[in-house]
Amino acid sequence: MGCSERGQYVQIRTSKINQIESIENREDKIHAAAIMYVELGIRIVPIRPNSKALPSSGVNYQSASRKPEIINRWFGVGGKYRGWNIGIACGQSDGVAAIDIDNQEEWERFSPDNYDFDGPVQRTPSGGTHMLVKWTKEMRSSTSHLATGIDTRGGDDSSCKSHIVVWPSEINGIPYEQQESIKLTI
Helix, strand or coil: CCCCCCCCEEECCHHHHHHHHCCCCHHHHHHHHHHHHHHCCCCEEEECCCCCCCCCCCCCHHHCECCHHHHHHHHCCCCCCCCCEEEEEEECCCCEEEEEECCHHHHHHHCCCCCCCCCCEEECCCCCEEEEEECCCCCCCEEEEEECCEEEECEECCEEEEEEEECCCEECCEECEEEECCEEEC
16 A cells, blocks of 8 residues: 555555554544555545534645645644544545435435446444545535435535545544445546
8 A cells, every 4th residue: 555646546455444443542543544544645634523523723625635744743643633533525636525325225226237436435423324436527515416315525626625524533432434445546
């Protein structure tokens, strides 16, 4: 695993997930996972503890980063956001988007067999699913636009405009879980 180049696929490997899961200190686990995401070329942002919200000041989508030195300042020992949740910033021509599925029945009705969603899948604390996909111009942010209980998180070709919270973040003590180890082309 290493830095991805634009247009190359990235893969969240089960072995790496297991290695990070074995870290007992939650703050160290969050830091290791944040580094993993940026090594894969994915922009991240800190998310308030036990929340899905960005910090009230100091960080926005334009400051989303995939630079290890910034991640160390945010999540490393003594970091301003040490132990906070992790968000993946969605949008931008060399980035990712997300499909947030809170209604599996609607998703099964909506998702025709000819769509190939080839990206990492995570289970949310509420029982929903996040699917990461390569950002395209069609991937804007929406709420129940595709179908009831199916949201999208995206942006435009020059900036991130939304986010999803990702593994190993927690809400009310319940973690997000990485479900599948699948490649994602970005």
